[in-house]
Amino acid sequence: MHGTNVTTNEHRFEVAGLTRVEGEGSLRLVVRDGQVTEAQLAIFEAPRYFERLVVGRTPDEVLDIVARICGICPVAYQMSAVHAFEDLAGIAVDPAVRSLRRLLYCGEWIESHALHVYLLHAPDFLGVANAVELAALDRPAVERGLALKKAGNRIVSILGGRPIHPVSVRVGGFSKAPTKRELQAMRADLDAALGHAIATVDWVSTFVAPEFEREERFVSLRHPDEYPMNDGRIVSSDGVDLAPTDWESAFHEEQVPWSHALQSHMGDRIPYLLGPAARITLAGDRLHPEARAALDRIGLAEAIRRNPYWSIAARAVELVHAVAEAIDIVDGYVPPEVSARPYAAGPGRACWATEAPRGLLFHHYELDERGLIASAKIVPPTSQNQAAIEADMTSFAPSILDLPHDAATHKLEQLIRSYDPCISCATHFLDLTVEPAR
Amino acid sequence: MSGAVRASIPSKPRLGIMKFASCDGCQLTILDLEDHLLDLLERFDLVEFAEASSYRSSGPFDVVLVEGSISTPEQAEEIVRIRRETPLLVTIGACATTGGIQALRNWADHDAYRAAIYANPEYVESLATSTPISDHVAVDAELRGCPIAPEQLLELLTALVVGRRPQLPDEAVCLECKRRGTVCVLVTGTGPCLGPVTFTGCGAMCPAFARGCYGCFGPREGANAASLAHWFGRDGRSDADTARLFSGFTANAKPFRDVIDNLGGPPVAATKGEKA
Numbered sequence: 001m002h003g004t005n006v007t008t009n010e011h012r013f014e015v016a017g018l019t020r021v022e023g024e025g026s027l028r029l030v031v032r033d034g035q036v037t038e039a040q041l042a043i044f045e046a047p048r049y050f051e052r053l054v055v056g057r058t059p060d061e062v063l064d065i066v067a068r069i070c071g072i073c074p075v076a077y078q079m080s081a082v083h084a085f086e087d088l089a090g091i092a093v094d095p096a097v098r099s100l101r102r103l104l105y106c107g108e109w110i111e112s113h114a115l116h117v118y119l120l121h122a123p124d125f126l127g128v129a130n131a132v133e134l135a136a137l138d139r140p141a142v143e144r145g146l147a148l149k150k151a152g153n154r155i156v157s158i159l160g161g162r163p164i165h166p167v168s169v170r171v172g173g174f175s176k177a178p179t180k181r182e183l184q185a186m187r188a189d190l191d192a193a194l195g196h197a198i199a200t201v202d203w204v205s206t207f208v209a210p211e212f213e214r215e216e217r218f219v220s221l222r223h224p225d226e227y228p229m230n231d232g233r234i235v236s237s238d239g240v241d242l243a244p245t246d247w248e249s250a251f252h253e254e255q256v257p258w259s260h261a262l263q264s265h266m267g268d269r270i271p272y273l274l275g276p277a278a279r280i281t282l283a284g285d286r287l288h289p290e291a292r293a294a295l296d297r298i299g300l301a302e303a304i305r306r307n308p309y310w311s312i313a314a315r316a317v318e319l320v321h322a323v324a325e326a327i328d329i330v331d332g333y334v335p336p337e338v339s340a341r342p343y344a345a346g347p348g349r350a351c352w353a354t355e356a357p358r359g360l361l362f363h364h365y366e367l368d369e370r371g372l373i374a375s376a377k378i379v380p381p382t383s384q385n386q387a388a389i390e391a392d393m394t395s396f397a398p399s400i401l402d403l404p405h406d407a408a409t410h411k412l413e414q415l416i417r418s419y420d421p422c423i424s425c426a427t428h429f430l431d432l433t434v435e436p437a438r
Numbered sequence: 439m440s441g442a443v444r445a446s447i448p449s450k451p452r453l454g455i456m457k458f459a460s461c462d463g464c465q466l467t468i469l470d471l472e473d474h475l476l477d478l479l480e481r482f483d484l485v486e487f488a489e490a491s492s493y494r495s496s497g498p499f500d501v502v503l504v505e506g507s508i509s510t511p512e513q514a515e516e517i518v519r520i521r522r523e524t525p526l527l528v529t530i531g532a533c534a535t536t537g538g539i540q541a542l543r544n545w546a547d548h549d550a551y552r553a554a555i556y557a558n559p560e561y562v563e564s565l566a567t568s569t570p571i572s573d574h575v576a577v578d579a580e581l582r583g584c585p586i587a588p589e590q591l592l593e594l595l596t597a598l599v600v601g602r603r604p605q606l607p608d609e610a611v612c613l614e615c616k617r618r619g620t621v622c623v624l625v626t627g628t629g630p631c632l633g634p635v636t637f638t639g640c641g642a643m644c645p646a647f648a649r650g651c652y653g654c655f656g657p658r659e660g661a662n663a664a665s666l667a668h669w670f671g672r673d674g675r676s677d678a679d680t681a682r683l684f685s686g687f688t689a690n691a692k693p694f695r696d697v698i699d700n701l702g703g704p705p706v707a708a709t710k711g712e713k714a
Contacts, residue, residue, distance in 0.1 A: 053542050
């Protein structure tokens with residue numbers, strides 16, 4: 001009653017260097033007397049100051065520079081930026097260019113999701129440390145994953161020269177659009193990839209995921225006819241509905257002491273989650289019929305909605321979507337009359353959001369009278385997901401307290417990996433509208 | 439397979455792959471060797487590759503591939519430690535070999551940069567400069583590029599396991615362009631092009647996509663970047679716009695850095711000392 005005999009019952013879980021995630025981060029969960037006192041996903045990747053690096057540059061230079069924020073999802077950075085600049089200039093691109101950009105994004109989704117599903121995430125479900133050990137158990141599975149990844153890389157390479165930091169995206173279109181023949185050359189690979197993607201859905205549906213239910217609060221783009229990539233409105237589970245230029249009217253960023261990435265919240269400090277589970281929950285009715293059929297067959301839509309560990313199934317379903325849509329685009333392709341429409345940069349506010357593999361990626365640039373960048377704000381999906389991940393760690397904590405310490409820590413690390421955090425992306429947060437140092 | 443040539447590297451080398459300030463793209467290029475990946479990794483004892491494996495090691499290693507530039511005090515200490523643990527240290531990519539795009543901050547006021555980003559800059563440990571690994575320790579081999587070329591990476595790793603010198607090209611992008619039969623973008627007027635002074639390895643990709651080379655493999659040895667800059671100026675380009683061309687992913691490599699300095703600095707230098 002007076003606390004004289006009270007012994008503090010403290011559980012402390014820490015992983016100093018998270019593995020099988022992109023970039024450098026750590027996790028820390030402290031539970032004292034049954035109460036979570038700290039739940040932190042710390043991001044200590046060295047800052048590179050991208051929002052400052054683009055100041056003074058031309059919009060086309062920005063497309064090359066922001067790609068370097070992330071080697072895994074360079075296309076996403078190019079897409080949000082190019083749409084922002086075209087929106088400001090009032091350029092409507094050729095319909096063929098619009099399709100090619102979706103195809104480019106399909107390539108990146110395939111490459112990124114195959115990487116995460118097979119090389120980073122599946123090892124958790126199968127009790128191994130990496131893809132080499134996974135290959136010792138099931139080499140055909142790893143080879144299937146690598147073939148899928150290669151198909152995605154091939155799409156990006158045909159459209160942009162190379163899978164990492166492609167070179168062809170320009171304001172107004174592409175520096176050079178592919179010929180029909182160049183796209184058709186990968187048709188057989190895409191057919192094989194569709195089979196691999198469907199097999200991936202069936203494969204991951206046999207996995208056993210830890211029990212966990214999170215509070216559902218998702219945000220993604222939603223389009224009247226398409227599965228969301230480059231176009232649509234920003235929507236949420238609880239009724240947000242915004243133009244892709246207006247992210248800042250509902251969301252805001254803040255700095256926390258333990259991380260080099262700014263965290264984002266909705267409204268009154270409400271965490272929210274982006275990415276494949278968000279898209280399937282908010283726009284699953286726009287999935288390609290092949291992907292919808294795969295999702296219905298495994299019956300995991302509800303699990304994807306509630307349990308972050310099942311994000312692996314969401315990624316697998318999106319693999320089917322991206323391959324099937326890529327095939328449709330290749331088959332229907334008629335080259336544009338001109339690769340790029342003429343563009344002259346002028347002053348103003350250029351904003352846009354697209355769906356990176358890991359979720360909504362918002363860019364905001366201010367252009368000066370010369371058409372050069374005066375300021376920039378880039379809000380990557382992982383920094384937006386950070387607060388939701390920490391909230392999930394807190395609500396997950398009670399279920400692991402009775403486990404041996406190592407097993408509990410492993411489950412926590414596995415939880416973090418299920419969000420596919422891209423820490424290289426998250427660390428660059430340079431918000432020029434933030435007040436100067438106090 | 440064995441022989442005296444590989445005496446210093448064991449038959450199954452302990453391999454570490456790690457990064458400093460970078461985008462992860464060069465490490466990803468290893469995983470992008472899809473057709474060769476599993477066979478290749480069986481030839482090594484992969485003891486450290488945090489991006490792809492849960493095993494961790496702080497050394498010793500036989501071979502280390504390092505991505506990224508040195509941009510924090512901890513990184514400057516860590517690379518010295520890694521060097522001590524590693525007989526063969528290979529730097530991969532534009533960040534590790536030149537400082538990367540983030541080296542543009544070397545021309546700027548770092549405190550203003552940091553304050554512009556963070557409301558509380560004291561939470562952030564960061565050096566005023568981003569520098570290549572070779573500014574800090576001796577380096578045994580370099581792969582250039584942003585990102586590195588998969589063919590060069592495969593050649594390097596193959597050479598390592600069979601114990602021979604890697605055969606890496608030492609030519610300008612121009613030669614690759616000619617072999618490819620691409621019409622010169624400087625001749626067609628499509629754009630300024632850094633191809634004459636830039637290492638190839640990309641296969642002359644940008645000219646093939648109807649745009650000029652932007653120098654992401656960095657200046658080749660003996661490149662006369664000053665002369666090329668002079669010719670851009672004679673075409674009527676302002677000094678600032680010529681400096682802009684060299685202020686890319688390998689801006690901090692000396693031949694490019696000298697051009698930028700002579701022309702008044704990179705575009706971001708205009709913001710020097712400015713508060714957000």
